[in-house]
Amino acid sequence: MSGADEPSRVPLTLYNFNSKADIQQFALGVDSDIGGTSTAHLDLDESTAVENEKTTALSPLRPTGKFWGEMRLGVRQGMEDRLRGGYAGFRTKPRTTLFGEMVDDVSNHRFLALRLSARGNPRTRNSYYVNIQTDGPITSDLWQHRLFFHRDDGGWEDLFIPFENFVLTNTGEVLSKQITMFRERIRTIGISILGGNSGVEGPYELGIDSIRAVNEEDVSNPPSK
Template sequence: MSRFAQTLMRTTQHLRGQTAKALRMQGADEPFRAPQTLLTFSSREDLQNYAIGCDTDIGGLSTAHLDLVEPTEKDNEQTRPYVKFWGEMRLGARKELEGKIRSGYAGFRSKRRRMLIGEITDDVSMHRFLALRLRAAGHPRTRNSYYVNIQTDGPVETDLWQHRLYFRREDGGWEDIYIPFDEFVLTNTGEVSQQQMTMFRERLRTIGISILGGNSGVEGPYELGIDSIRAVNEEDVPSDHARRERTVRRDAVGETRGMSIKCRAEKI
């Protein structure tokens, strides 16, 4: 299907959905607090909705792949297909560019959903947490080098909201991670912005995940399984889970605010 045909189909579907909401007078309902699925990763069609990139775009040596994985009988924690983001994290560069570029990153993000006029965005203003179901495999030293990235429909296209991903399990198993939207840090062109502001959650444009080996000098094979990404509220977060993660999140925010995030994730 051509890009124009995809845009036309997306526009038609969006207008049909908006018309249905108007006929149901959905805007007069109570604020919508139920979990909202933002990204799915269970089919080959889903894969077409993501862009992938790494430092090879500027002369680095890292690799990045995004593949659909069918669960096996041995995987008793996952019953549906999921996506595997994997590759090799390398800090070097092509010989002619050594010492001239900052390498050591890879990532993927959802593609922008453009229409004939404007684009489709997600409104998560009534939700407090970004919920991700993930499994961190690959070499253990790469598992704490992942960040989740959000781009909103703001005035500065290079603005990116980031938060580090911390995993509790060391066996590469599946786990649910909940990150408050108000703990994301605003960055621009790879640097933490001096002026922090509230995220414009009414219009989320793209969501992605990156691995930044260049920040911590980490190299090696990486692998991240992704099942789903949703927006949820307090009532959707298990109480014991919330208590365990409170300290981890606080440390993650402090570390993110105190470091330079050298990743041109907005270019992916």
């Protein structure tokens, strides 16, 4: 009799951004929803399939997602003492079925891998964060990690973040009591730009091709700390 199968170490694609149907899996949130003045869009950029034929081998030869807008710290009149501006982001929509909500199990993988292209105003490139929501009683809890880019020319690159390096936050504040991420039940994944944290304004643009879960053998760049 053969023993139990080993856990799969094959890279797990969580989300692609290569079609209109892919883009429709995500919902936007921006400070202008509650009184701010920033803007946010998540579109399918079909021009990248042509442009990337002239760039590096890493570049995907297909349409990709484009998260873009204007980061502004100001708020609408009357909201000056009630709101801090400077936020925009997107995350996956809840996925419901007849049997309940769908979740992702990444417990057999050590790293979150994102293929991204940081563009826009150079000042805004250091204000991006990736956010993970797990299944739990406190829906405002988010696991968060800053995105550190290696390139400054807007080219495509793979970023690898160990799941163990994510920090648990609630409404933007790091919780004093940190726990281990419940990687067996990932509800949503998203990316945000937090200009209000660093006092940064200006146009931003982020290309997104894919979000995956991988192990050491698939890490091609030094992982983020």
